[in-house]
Amino acid sequence: MFSPVFTELLGRSSFSFLRGASHPEEMVARAKELGLSAIALCDRDGLYGSVRALKAARELGQRVIVAAELTVGQHPKEVEPPVLALLVETHRGYQNLCRLLTLSHAECEKGTSALQLEWLERYSEGLMAVVPAPRRPGDASTPPPELLQAVREVFGSRGYLAAHRHRDGFDTERLQAVLEASKQYGLEIVASARPQFHEPSRKALHDVLTCIRLGTPLERAGSRLSSNAEASLASEEELRKRFREHPEWVDLAGEVGLRLQFSLSELSYRFPCSLAPGETADAKLRSQTELGLVERYPGGVPAGVRAQVEKELILIGKLEVAPYFLSTWEVVQMARVRKILCQGRGSAANSAVCYALGITAVDPARSNLLFERFLSVERAEPPDIDVDFEHERREEVIQDIYARWGRERAAMVSEVICYRGKSALREVGKAFGLPLETVDRLSSSIGHWDTAEESEKHARSLGLDIEGKRLSQVIELARLLGGFPRHLSIHVGGFVLSADPLFSVAPIEPARMPNRTVIP
Numbered sequence: 001m002f003s004p005v006f007t008e009l010l011g012r013s014s015f016s017f018l019r020g021a022s023h024p025e026e027m028v029a030r031a032k033e034l035g036l037s038a039i040a041l042c043d044r045d046g047l048y049g050s051v052r053a054l055k056a057a058r059e060l061g062q063r064v065i066v067a068a069e070l071t072v073g074q075h076p077k078e079v080e081p082p083v084l085a086l087l088v089e090t091h092r093g094y095q096n097l098c099r100l101l102t103l104s105h106a107e108c109e110k111g112t113s114a115l116q117l118e119w120l121e122r123y124s125e126g127l128m129a130v131v132p133a134p135r136r137p138g139d140a141s142t143p144p145p146e147l148l149q150a151v152r153e154v155f156g157s158r159g160y161l162a163a164h165r166h167r168d169g170f171d172t173e174r175l176q177a178v179l180e181a182s183k184q185y186g187l188e189i190v191a192s193a194r195p196q197f198h199e200p201s202r203k204a205l206h207d208v209l210t211c212i213r214l215g216t217p218l219e220r221a222g223s224r225l226s227s228n229a230e231a232s233l234a235s236e237e238e239l240r241k242r243f244r245e246h247p248e249w250v251d252l253a254g255e256v257g258l259r260l261q262f263s264l265s266e267l268s269y270r271f272p273c274s275l276a277p278g279e280t281a282d283a284k285l286r287s288q289t290e291l292g293l294v295e296r297y298p299g300g301v302p303a304g305v306r307a308q309v310e311k312e313l314i315l316i317g318k319l320e321v322a323p324y325f326l327s328t329w330e331v332v333q334m335a336r337v338r339k340i341l342c343q344g345r346g347s348a349a350n351s352a353v354c355y356a357l358g359i360t361a362v363d364p365a366r367s368n369l370l371f372e373r374f375l376s377v378e379r380a381e382p383p384d385i386d387v388d389f390e391h392e393r394r395e396e397v398i399q400d401i402y403a404r405w406g407r408e409r410a411a412m413v414s415e416v417i418c419y420r421g422k423s424a425l426r427e428v429g430k431a432f433g434l435p436l437e438t439v440d441r442l443s444s445s446i447g448h449w450d451t452a453e454e455s456e457k458h459a460r461s462l463g464l465d466i467e468g469k470r471l472s473q474v475i476e477l478a479r480l481l482g483g484f485p486r487h488l489s490i491h492v493g494g495f496v497l498s499a500d501p502l503f504s505v506a507p508i509e510p511a512r513m514p515n516r517t518v519i520p
Contacts, residue, residue, distance in 0.1 A: 005037035006236035006250055007065070007257025009130055010085055010162055010192045013041055014484045015049030016069075017111075018213035021197035021206035023483075024049035027233060028056040028064060030198035034235040038257045040065035042085045045113035046101060046520055047507060048416070048485070054264045065260045068097060069132075070104055072147055074114040079140045082147060084115065085130040085162075088262045093126020101507035110512045111487065117150040128256065129155045131187070132162045132194065136170040137177035152185045160256065161187045163249060164194035165242045166230040190256060191242070191249035193234035200229035204473070205480050208431045217433040270499035271323035271382075272405060274330065281322035285353070286313055288329060292356035302365045308352040312371060316353070319375070324382045327497055329357045332387060334400045341390040342397075347374040348385040359385060394493060399515065401495055407517055408501045411508050413494030414518040416485045424481040428474050442474070488520055 012020040013027050022030075024041060031039040041053045041064060050066055057064040067087040075081040088094045100123050104113040120129075129151050134141040151159040163178045165171045182189050196206050207225045211218055218225070234242075239250045273281055289309060293301050301309075316322050328344075335342045336358070344360040350373050352364040362369075375383040389397050401410050419427065422443040429439035490511050496519050502508055511518045 004251065004254030004258050005035065006191075006239055006254050007038045007040070007260075008036055008193060008195065008233060009040045009042070009065070009067075009087065009190060009253055009256060010069070010132055010164075010194050011039045011041050011233065012069070012196055013043055013049045013053070015046070015052075016044040017048075017485060017487065018209045019044055019196065021202040021209055022199075024053040025056040026198045027195075028053050028062050029060060030233050032060045032062040034233065036062075036233075036236070037254055038063040038065050038260070039233075040067040040085075040087050040257075040260070042067045042069040042087070044069050044083070045071055045104065046509075047098075048488075048520055050264060064263075065257065066094060066097075066262055066264060067260075068101060070100065070115040071113050072115050072117070072144075074108070074112075075140070077112070080135070082134070082141055082143045083132060084143075084147060084151070085132060087128045087130065087256075087260050088126065089128055089158075089260050090126035090262055091266055094262055094264075094267075095504045096123040096125060096127055098503045098505070098507045099123050102503045102509070105507070105509040108510075110510065117146060120150055120154045124154045124158075126262075127155075127158070128260065129159045130162050130190065131160070131181075132192070133164060133174045133178050135168075135174075137173050142177075143181070148181055148185045148187070152187060159187050160252075161189045162192045162194070163189050163243070163246075164192045166194065166226070166228070168227050168230065188252060189246070189249050190253040191239050191246070192253065193239060194231060195233040196226075196231040198233050200232045202232070202480075203229035205477055206231070208428055208477055208481070209484075211431040212427050218431055219433055267505060269505060271321075271327050272409060272497050272499040273323040273326035281326060282313075282317045285316065285322040285325055288326070289313065289353050289356045292358060295358075296356055296363075297365075305352055305364050308364055308369065308371070309356065312351060312353045312375070315371075315375060315377065318377065319382075321375075321382045323499070324385075325353065325357065328359055328385050328387065330404070331397070331401060332357070332359050334404065335389055335397050338393070338396055338400075340393045340397060342387055344385055344387045346384065346386045348383065350374040351383075354385065359387065389493070398493075398495075401497070402515070402517075405497055407508070408503070409498045411496050411502055411517045411519045412511065413491040413496060414488045414509075414511075414520045415491045417487050417489050419481045419484050419486050421482065423486070424478040424484075425474070428478040428481060432470060432474050434470075434474070488518070490516060490518055 011027050013022060013024040014020050041049060043049055047068055053064045065087055069083045069085045072082045072084055086097050088097055100119055103119055104115045108114055131143050131151055161178050161182055178189055210225055211221050240247060243249050275284055332342055344354055348354045349360045349362040350369045350371050354360045355364055425443040426439050506519045508517050509520050
């Protein structure tokens with residue numbers, strides 16, 4: 001009888017923000033090493049690490065399932081709430097997940113989310129639902145009856161319970177609760193390692209991350225920390241040992257994984273542009289370019305410029321990127337109507353079409369353009385047109401963009417703020433209970449490229465002879481923390497515009513700044 005290879009359905013990465021202790025790439029690489037059929041990246045309340053996981057998966061030949069773990073209802077930050085993992089089966093399912101994430105963030109404080117169960121009925125197509133077992137039945141993370149009822153009614157045979165064993169003293173209670181819920185609500189059970197990191201050695205960093213999130217030092221964290229390193233990604237062999245009395249749960253996880261074949265590589269994207277009925281983007285770009293050339297060269301277009309424009313328009317048509325040029329032109333026109341200074345820069349200055357449209361100011365008749373630096377068949381992707389706007393009036397442009405394309409089709413780019421050098425040392429030092437003065441002296445003694453041994457030597461030369469191994473532990477854990485995502489911020493001026501609603505491509509979240517929404 002065929003048994004599918006085990007799939008981990010509840011993977012978590014550093015993009016669960018202080019809840020996962022491994023990067024997406026590390027989770028994917030370890031899944032490959034362990035021979036897993038696939039791994040679902042179920043980061044908390046977002047798809048933040050999905051693209052990094054996809055890139056790693058392509059390089060390694062490891063399948064990754066697109067998924068997210070949504071917080072159910074609103075809860076205080078210090079409480080570990082009940083969650084629902086939603087895994088993507090189809091393109092429609094991906095769109096529904098993006099919509100649910102958008103709704104869950106919409107009315108919440110930045111960095112928090114709250115899924116309302118009534119949304120599931122409308123946005124469940126193409127998704128599978130997994131309800132993870134709580135750490136300990138009866139605590140705040142215990143799935144409430146209304147969640148289990150909703151999963152049964154909305155998802156039916158696409159809804160599951162997940163069991164895990166971490167040998168933490170709660171396994172018996174946890175397993176019993178899962179079995180009782182399965183019997184009461186008719187939901188099948190899948191096995192999971194419920195991994196918080198890719199290998200056991202990351203347990204120490206996970207403890208530090210937990211303390212940072214809770215705002216408490218390690219010595220006071222007590223039972224809120226894991227008692228061992230069992231919450232690491234595990235092989236099928238290990239899962240069969242943990243669930244030797246229920247091998248069918250391990251098999252079912254593999255069967256579910258085989259049904260989850262959607263990949264982010266299936267997504268497509270269209271730039272928006274305003275067209276008259278029956279008008280094509282290529283035709284509009286040509287007509288606007290011709291109008292621009294008349295304005296730029298009232299005495300007649302030089303032959304060399306005319307040849308360059310024709311060459312560019314042919315290539316733009318071949319690569320189907322005319323809407324991108326028109327979108328950029330529309331934004332520049334909006335600024336010019338308001339008399340806001342703006343100008344394109346960078347490789348766009350090599351384009352005669354950009355000059356004709358008024359996007360750039362470099363006259364191709366007076367310079368030797370190298371258009372291939374800007375756009376070529378070999379790259380087969382949209383070019384990069386950077387436009388600088390008058391700093392003091394940038395907000396006017398931003399709000400005009402929102403007004404023209406709507407919040408559903410325009411959002412600012414977010415950027416991930418990561419722990420670096422001093423910020424990592426400061427947070428790890430606080431978790432170890434070191435005085436702030438000591439942490440500051442420690443961070444000032446360490447260079448970015450120092451090895452752990454050099455860093456410890458420098459620190460001790462300043463008299464920071466912290467007892468035992470604590471100094472070396474702080475330095476090593478700070479190095480591991482470096483590069484971990486800390487929080488999301490807004491890019492200074494990057495926008496994403498779409499012809500289709502953005503939530504069909506990615507979730508949208510409110511930013512901390514008023515009147516701003518971002519693609520995370």
